[in-house]
Amino acid sequence: MITADRMAAVDENAAALGIPRKQLMESSGNAVARVVRRVADPGAAVALVCGRGNNGGDAFVAARFLDDYDVTVHLLGRPESIGTDIARENWATLTAADYDTRVVHDSRAFELGDPDVVVDAMLGTGATGALRQPERHVAAAINEAPATVVAVDVPSGVDADTGEVAGVAVAADHVVTFHDAKPGLDDDEVTVADIGIPEAAELFTGPGDRRLLSRPSDAHKGAFGEILVVGGGPYTGAPALAAQAAMRAGADLVRVACPRAVAREVQGFEEGLIVRPFDGERLTGGNLGHVGRLAADHDAVVFGPGLGDHEATLAAVRDFLDDYDGRAVIDADALAVVPEVDTEATLLCTPHQGELRGMGGPRADDWRDRVDAVADFAAELDHTLLVKGAYDVVSDGDRSRVNRTGNPGMTVGGTGDVLAGAAGALLATQAPVDAGALAAYANGLAGDRIVDRQGYGLLASDLLPELPPSLWGGVDE
Numbered sequence: 001m002i003t004a005d006r007m008a009a010v011d012e013n014a015a016a017l018g019i020p021r022k023q024l025m026e027s028s029g030n031a032v033a034r035v036v037r038r039v040a041d042p043g044a045a046v047a048l049v050c051g052r053g054n055n056g057g058d059a060f061v062a063a064r065f066l067d068d069y070d071v072t073v074h075l076l077g078r079p080e081s082i083g084t085d086i087a088r089e090n091w092a093t094l095t096a097a098d099y100d101t102r103v104v105h106d107s108r109a110f111e112l113g114d115p116d117v118v119v120d121a122m123l124g125t126g127a128t129g130a131l132r133q134p135e136r137h138v139a140a141a142i143n144e145a146p147a148t149v150v151a152v153d154v155p156s157g158v159d160a161d162t163g164e165v166a167g168v169a170v171a172a173d174h175v176v177t178f179h180d181a182k183p184g185l186d187d188d189e190v191t192v193a194d195i196g197i198p199e200a201a202e203l204f205t206g207p208g209d210r211r212l213l214s215r216p217s218d219a220h221k222g223a224f225g226e227i228l229v230v231g232g233g234p235y236t237g238a239p240a241l242a243a244q245a246a247m248r249a250g251a252d253l254v255r256v257a258c259p260r261a262v263a264r265e266v267q268g269f270e271e272g273l274i275v276r277p278f279d280g281e282r283l284t285g286g287n288l289g290h291v292g293r294l295a296a297d298h299d300a301v302v303f304g305p306g307l308g309d310h311e312a313t314l315a316a317v318r319d320f321l322d323d324y325d326g327r328a329v330i331d332a333d334a335l336a337v338v339p340e341v342d343t344e345a346t347l348l349c350t351p352h353q354g355e356l357r358g359m360g361g362p363r364a365d366d367w368r369d370r371v372d373a374v375a376d377f378a379a380e381l382d383h384t385l386l387v388k389g390a391y392d393v394v395s396d397g398d399r400s401r402v403n404r405t406g407n408p409g410m411t412v413g414g415t416g417d418v419l420a421g422a423a424g425a426l427l428a429t430q431a432p433v434d435a436g437a438l439a440a441y442a443n444g445l446a447g448d449r450i451v452d453r454q455g456y457g458l459l460a461s462d463l464l465p466e467l468p469p470s471l472w473g474g475v476d477e
């Protein structure tokens with residue numbers, strides 16, 4: 001089952017893999033024609049009722065695969081109002097090749113005739129809300145006709161994200177849906193057609209995944225999360241990098257909790273950082289109360305960058321997780337305590353493969369085996385894992401993603417802190433798997449853009465200004 005939003009992301013990822021949408025439309029139209037062949041013999045009268053989006057475009061294609069049928073193509077609206085290039089091109093082919101095309105300017109002038117089969121290609125996954133005119137009137141006419149109705153992708157009037165019907169919907173005898181089942185469809189009537197989208201378009205992160213991040217225009221301050229980075233002690237650069245990365249990944253506000261002794265140094269990395277120091281040289285049971293109170297006021301916490309592995313620090317992390325029930329990214333030395341705690345918190349753990357084994361996790365050399373092994377271990381921990389490597393594997397035990405952006409130049413120190421900070425910001429608004437996958441994608445893409453431009457020798461801090469374009473656009477790939 002796939003929602004309309006996720007389908008759009010997969011579609012964009014497929015395009016990035018070199019499969020343009022027009023090619024998918026050709027496969028979709030072919031699949032529609034195959035279902036028509038199943039329900040009626042050659043020579044039967046087939047009315048293709050087409051909207052102005054790509055759903056209509058699929059039926060324009062189908063017409064070319066039904067030359068031995070008596071085909072009529074109805075376009076609801078003027079040809080100039082066809083909304084996409086690929087649908088417009090396929091319409092132009094029909095008129096150039098002299099198919100029986102009819103342009104419906106006015107719903108009252110719509111005449112369905114007496115077809116044996118009606119193909120409902122008015123609206124698909126791009127529809128929002130109740131059917132408007134002329135689609136509403138035409139849907140009623142289709143429902144009254146004594147024809148076999150084949151719906152393309154979803155019956156027009158059914159919301160492809162929720163499966164709900166607001167008002168009128170086409171009552172279909174068969175639905176030919178593409179790539180995967182859509183919400184709200186009755187299994188008995190559905191043919192899921194393989195339109196040649198490779199599994200990679202779903203499994204691997206790609207530019208389509210960034211669709212999750214669209215910022216609503218009425219966003220108010222706070223809608224994208226306040227993030228607390230807990231780190232520093234032996235190391236000061238790590239929490240500063242993580243905090244800056246969280247800011248670059250769109251967090252509204254980022255605060256750093258670190259030992260007072262290093263607060264000035266952490267602050268020195270970036271004027272915009274808000275530092276909330278605690279007493280002592282490192283995180284311990286003694287200053288944990290301060291951190292716990294701060295954490296409760298934030299949407300997500302990033303735990304680990306530069307904390308060190310002092311016994312008292314790890315004990316404090318353990319105590320923190322015992323009480324915490326919010327969202328947290330766990331990185332670096334703090335990872336070791338995760339398997340030992342029984343916490344209500346929602347954790348996104350970001351180990352590299354050595355740290356994963358330190359957590360008692362699996363070893364798998366081949367990335368395909370690793371996907372299964374990481375999924376099993378995530379299910380066992382009941383947390384989400386982002387296992388870093390040439391192929392990053394992200395899994396919550398149920399959903400798994402693999403990220404391939406990034407390059408050997410990124411083995412330099414600090415890139416993991418940037419990743420953890422970005423993941424923390426995204427964790428405030430996204431499901432943990434999506435936060436991990438998007439952070440890995442953007443962090444790696446940022447590194448790829450730098451290396452493309454200037455070659456190796458990148459610093460982790462170089463990644464920071466590249467995070468926004470990697471997450472929100474301006475990406476030339």
Ligand SMILES: NC(=O)C1=CN([C@@H]2O[C@H](COP(=O)(O)OP(=O)(O)OC[C@H]3O[C@@H](n4cnc5c(N)ncnc54)[C@H](O)[C@@H]3O)[C@@H](O)[C@H]2O)[C@H](O)CC1
Pocket residue numbers: 007008011021024025028051052053054055056057058083084122123124125126127128129130131132133135152153154178
């Ligand atoms: N990989 C894929 O998903 C592929 C899908 N294909 C087909 O494309 C459609 C989705 O196409 P899209 O252009 O995005 O949207 P629609 O055709 O569904 O409709 C857009 C069109 O409709 C207008 N509109 C929106 N809501 C309403 C409404 N309530 N009443 C009336 N009109 C409405 C809107 O203004 C737009 O103009 C998918 O379902 C598949 O069939 C590709 O062919 C191949 C790959």
Ligand SMILES: [K+]
Pocket residue numbers: 055120121122123124151152153154155156
């Ligand atoms: K449809």
